Structures are given as structure tokens and as C-alpha cells.
Amino acid sequence: MKAITNISILFLVVLFLSCKTKAVETKNTAITEKPNILIIHVDDLGYHDLSMNGSQIYQTPNIDALGKESVVFTHAYANYPRCVPSRFAMMTGNYPIQNGSVPDDGFKMGNISDNKNFIKTIKNAGYQTAYFGKWHLGDKNSLQQFGFEYSFASGHAGSPISFLYPFNEKKGKGKTKKTPIPDVDEVSKEGDYLTDVMTNQVIDYIEKADKSKPFLAMFSLYAVHQPLEAKKEDIQRNRKEIHAFDYGNQPEYIREGTGRTKMRQDHPTYAAMVENMDENIGKLLNALKDLNIEDNTIVIFSSDHGGLSNDGTKKRQLATSNFPLRAGKGWLYEGGIKIPFFIKWNKLQSKTNSKSIITLMDVFPTLLDITTNTSLETDGKSFLPVLQNKEVWNDRTVFWHSEKARPVNTGDTKSSAIRKGNYKLIHWFKENRVELYDIQNDPYETTDLSQEKPNITKQLLDELHAWKSTF
DSSP: OHHHHHHHHHHHHHHHHHHHHHHHHHHHHHHHTSOEEEEEEESSOOGGGSGGGTOSSOOOHHHHHHHHTSEEEEEEEOSSSSHHHHHHHHHHSSOSOBTTBOOOTTOOOOOOOGGGOHHHHHHHTTOEEEEEEOOOSSOHHHHHHHTOSEEESOSSOSSOSOSBSSTTSOOSSSOOOOOOOSSGGGGOOTTOBHHHHHHHHHHHHHHHSOTTSOEEEEEEOOTTSSSOOOOHHHHHHHHHHHHTOOOTTOOSEEEETTEEEEOOOOOHHHHHHHHHHHHHHHHHHHHHHHTTOGGGEEEEEEESSOOOOBOOSSOOOOOOOOTTSOOOTTOSSHHHHBOOEEEEOTTSOOSEEEEEEEEGGGHHHHHHHHHHSOOOSOSSOOOHHHHTTSOOOTTOEEEEEEOSOOTTTTOOOSEEEEEETTEEEEEETTTTEEEEEETTTOTTOOOOOTTTOHHHHHHHHHHHHHHHTTO
């Protein structure tokens, strides 16, 4: 009888420990159900700067491989064809218009109330939050005010003084008025390249992150923005390959606006920068695999706008060509606002292309929907239903307003635009001139339909005016 009692007690102890273990396992599972988030945001990268999107010059095997495992949006847009307004739209979820004006270089984003702040809301849901690289919306302290617990190499700098160590010293003659990048000097040495250093810091953060909590890490590269600087051996290799490439009858430049549009991808230094960026992204993605967190990490890849392919009345060194898309950075043609954008998540059906129209201001509404199942009052909206194949946004209407043109630097003049379904209208409001394109059938904007389709032209122009009247 005593033996039976002992066995019964032993059974109860084992049962208790088993239940306790299962309770712990359930709790841990609940924590890890929230996915980690890694946003890779590249500066000045054109849609056609990826080999997966047609580049025959730039080799991007790691990004291409990521794309094959992702939902790829073929109609994704920046909300502005320049850095500051585009980044403002992405971080706030709103069109980049504040008090009737578009934020520009020197703009410092003020405090955003908690009930409109995506990062703080996600942080309050249990996420660790970190930002690496180009911020361009205020000084280093503003990132913490916005909700990022940790930041590296982030502040008001719009581009590095140099990609080559020492990063905050200008190479060559003359002085610079550029803002130095914080933090980088302490972890760098002679021979280092900025994109390499920053990638290592992102990996180090992910490796040391609290494993009991998910993380949101945004890696905002300074590459491939100017200055055009790369490792010598990479430049030399690309120079040989470009020299051997047959461009046929393709002109080097054509006239556009007050300046030129570059029509060839033939800059060896830019090619080297793109390939270095791709190598580092591959290194970062491999780190997720090595840490066994790849399956529980959402990876978003995007650019802030089109590549630098245009100059104006002042001639300048141009980085790339967005051809066959028209024009580039600074313009509301597709070359200036269409961006590479894809998202990888193990809960999604990969290897799919979506023609739904999305913009950068939709990114954080989507992530908030995924992580908290809540929403904030913003112009952007969650495209989670699109990812889940519950909705298709082919007929969505989106707007642009470029009041601060740069005819000297990028050749553009003041303009606004609307895309509604297949059609896109651009209005040069100072010149009172409009152009209408069927983006579905004419993605390269070669044929202006404004005279041929006056009713559609009037309808879109009226909608554009109505939208602009709200600010």
C-alpha cells in the first residue's frame, strides 16, 4: 500500500512538473508568435537598379534571392521623389504635406502625439526598437523621442561626407558643410567602408537582442546616395565589365526639363556601390538564418525613391539610369517615384507578384496591423488584406505634390500628380500643363493621352484639385 502511495505521489509530481513545463512553453510560444521585423531601406536606389528588375550591369544576387521568397509589389511608390518628404511619409503614414508645405532639407520633425506614433505603439506592444543609418528628420535625440530605444549612425545627415574611412572627413580639396554622422568613428578603422560597418552593427544588435521579446529594426542605408565612392578593386572590376558591355545605339543622355536624363547604367563606382550593398544585405539575411530566427522575421526591402539620373541647368555627376522608366529622382514620372518593394514572411505565399498599388506611407499601418491588430488615423492604410489575398488594390487612388522643384539640380519644375487605377495624370501647375498616361499599357510614359481622352483628363484633374484644396 505504501508503495502504491509513493507511486501516486511520484505520478502527481511528474504531472505537476509536466503541466508547469507546458505552461512555460505556451507562454514562450505566445511571445514568439509576434514576428521580428527587419526593414531594409536603401537610399536613391532606382527600380531598375536590381538585376531582378532588368539591370544588365548591376549584379544583385542576394536581393534577387530575397525577392524570390517574397511578395513583390510591382506598383509600389514613394510618396515623394526626394529624401526628406519620402521618409516623412513613411515614418508618419501621411502624405508629406505639413501646414500646406512639403518638408525639405533642414526639416526637423516635431514631436508626434502618442496616438499617432507607429513606433511607440509597436514598442508598447512589447517590441524592442532600433534604427540604423539615415534618418534625415532631426538630430540623434529625435529618434528616441519618436520611439526608437537604440540608434546607430542616425541623425540629421542626409548623406555621408565619405563612404571611405574616416567617414566624417572630406576626401580631396575644399571644405564641406555636410552634417557628420554620429557613432561611426568609435567602431571604425583605416580601410573600412561605411556600408560594411553599418551592416556589422545591425547584425551585432540582432545577435544581442533580448530573445524573449521581438524586435523592430530599421536599417536605412546611406548607400547608394552620393558621394559616389567604393572600394578600388570593386570599381576596377566593374569598369572592365562596363567597358566590354555593348550599349548598341542607346544614347548616353537625352534632354528632359531644364537638363538631361542619363540613359545608360555605365558608372563603375555606382555599380560597385550597388554590389557592395547587395553583399551586405546577403550577410545580414544569412545572420537571420544562423540565429534561427529567419522564419519568425518579417523582412521588408524598399527604396526611398528613384535613382539619380537627372541634372538641371547645373551639370552634375549622375549615378544611374532608370531607363526604360522615364526620368528619375526629383520627378513625378515613374523613374522618380516607382520603387522596388517586397516583403518576406513565412505566413505569406511567396514567389508572387502583386499589381496592387501601395506606397511607403502604408508600411507602418501594415506592420501595426500585423503586430497589434490596431490602426491609427493616417492617410496610409494597411495592405495586410492584400498580402492575405483578401483584397486587390488595382483601382486605388494616390496623390503627389512636388511644390519644391529643383530645376538647377534635377531639372524638374513644380508639379502634382494623381494615379487612379490604370491612369496617371501629371499637372505642371505653374505652367498650367497636363499629361495623361495609361500606366498599365504604357508603363514608360511614352504617349500622352490628355488630348485623346479629355473626359478622363478632366476627371483626374478635378480630383487632384479637390485633394490639394484640403491643405
